[in-house]
Amino acid sequence: MIMSTELQTQLLDSKGLKKTPIRRELVSLFLQNSNALSFHDIQDGMSSKLDKSTLYRNLTSFEEAGLIHKINDHSGIAKFALGQQDLSDDHAHFVCDNCETVSCMEGSVSIDVKVDDKVHVKQIQTIVHGICGNCNS
Structure with missing residues (x-):
């Protein structure tokens, strides 16, 4: 099912991206999937x-x-x-240990870590492991 072209256009416009057929289809694919996708899943x-x-x-x-x-x-x-994930919007990702699906979790993660002054932190990722609702049923 292809998502509405209006929603595809809105998302691409909001990020200043050209609205090519490939990009519209990519946006539609991401909107249709609640789990994170690998390159091969996308392909x-x-x-x-x-x-x-x-x-x-x-x-x-x-x-x-x-x-x-x-x-x-x-x-x-x-x-x-x-x-988008950046330092102002850190969130955790859930990985199912059974089916290995990966999904974004709601809420922000607060981490109090001491970092050397010479280190420039670009991104923080928190991975939560467990069994998803589909596998736990």
């Missing part, structure tokens, strides 16, 4: 078959614009989710 979910560099370029543009954020979970495979 498989696209109706148009794109080469890797085109898809990575668009994902990078989305990430730089703050439309999506990258999650590095336990698997070593980067996953992407709708919404």
Whole structure:
């Protein structure tokens, strides 16, 4: 199911991104999935078959614009989710130990960590492990 073009346009416009057919379809794919998506999930979910560099370029543009954020979970495979993650909006990610789905959790995370003055923190990620509702049923 393709999400309304009005919503796709609104999201792309809000981040100053061009409204190409590929970007509209990418936005639609993220809106349809509540869980974070790997590159292969995204590639498989696209109706148009794109080469890797085109898809990575668009994902990078989305990430730089703050439309999506990258999650590095336990698997070593980067996953992407709708919404921006930066130091002013830290949130946790839930990883199901059974089915390995990754999803953003609501609420912010407060971490009191002492960091060396020479270190520049770009991002903080909190991963919560457990069993999701689908696997726990």
